[in-house]
Amino acid sequence: MASVRGARRLPLAEFLVGPKRHALGPDELIAAVHVPATTGPQGFAKVGPRNAMAIAVVSFALSLDPEGGTVGAAIGSAGPTALQVPEAASFLAGVLEDRALWQSRAPLRDEERRRFAELVVEVSRPIDDRRGTAAYRRHALGVLAARVLGWAWDEYRRSR
Ligand SMILES: Cc1cc2nc3c(=O)[nH]c(=O)nc-3n(C[C@H](O)[C@H](O)[C@H](O)COP(=O)(O)OP(=O)(O)OC[C@H]3O[C@@H](n4cnc5c(N)ncnc54)[C@H](O)[C@@H]3O)c2cc1C
Numbered sequence: 001m002a003s004v005r006g007a008r009r010l011p012l013a014e015f016l017v018g019p020k021r022h023a024l025g026p027d028e029l030i031a032a033v034h035v036p037a038t039t040g041p042q043g044f045a046k047v048g049p050r051n052a053m054a055i056a057v058v059s060f061a062l063s064l065d066p067e068g069g070t071v072g073a074a075i076g077s078a079g080p081t082a083l084q085v086p087e088a089a090s091f092l093a094g095v096l097e098d099r100a101l102w103q104s105r106a107p108l109r110d111e112e113r114r115r116f117a118e119l120v121v122e123v124s125r126p127i128d129d130r131r132g133t134a135a136y137r138r139h140a141l142g143v144l145a146a147r148v149l150g151w152a153w154d155e156y157r158r159s160r
Contacts, residue, residue: 002031009034016081038072040064041155043148046076047132047140057132060120060144062152066102069093073145078124078137088119092149105157113146120145 001008001024015023024030042063048054059076071089076082095112096102126137 001025001028003028007031012082013084018080038063038065039067041152041159043152043155045144045148047144055131058126058137058140058144060141060148062145062148064152064156066156069097069102071096073120075120075124075141075145077131078126078141080125083123083125085120085123087123088116088145091119092116105160107157108149108153113149116149117142117145 001010003025004027010023017023040063042061044059044061046056046059048056056077058078061072061074061076063072065071071093073085073089073092074082075085092112095108099106101108121138121142124138124141126132126134126141128134132140
């Protein structure tokens with residue numbers, strides 16, 4: 001963020017402070033967005049009335065980093081800001097490490113995908129609004145999380 005007063009950087013989680021609110025000062029502009037490059041597949045899915053030019057009812061993003069052995073995951077439109085899901089990410093990173101899946105590229109078990117999705121949903125804080133109900137968003141988020149994980153892991157397995 002830049003202004004005549006100088007430049008500063010904030011992690012995205014601190015930049016997003018609430019619905020339609022951010023940490024940008026009245027005299028500041030966003031000068032750059034720094035995104036760490038990861039070495040593995042990434043996935044994003046959203047539920048909306050149609051594919052393009054439709055505000056999200058709920059969304060989910062996942063990033064796998066085989067080199068660092070880490071997982072990044074976040075949800076959108078199901079809380080006052082976009083939310084990271086550290087418990088789900090560490091659960092998945094733990095499964096991948098404990099079963100040496102980064103090396104073997106063996107399939108994930110259904111119960112592992114299900115548990116990952118449950119942990120994602122637990123962090124969400126959706127409300128009922130004109131886009132959808134909280135109950136629908138929780139359900140759809142679980143479906144998206146399990147689905148995006150399946151897509152990303154399949155892509156990793158194919159990239160051998
Ligand atoms: C017209 C339009 C078209 C778009 N088209 C596309 C597209 O085609 N593709 C695409 O990828 N993106 C599209 N977008 C952008 C995408 O929808 C947004 O980037 C995304 O929804 C942002 O997610 P968010 O979680 O940051 O914010 P939001 O989606 O705004 O989510 C904030 C959430 O906060 C909730 N909320 C409000 N108050 C509270 C509270 N007190 N407590 C808890 N929750 C609260 C609201 O229910 C809302 O769901 C579009 C946006 C618009 C407006």
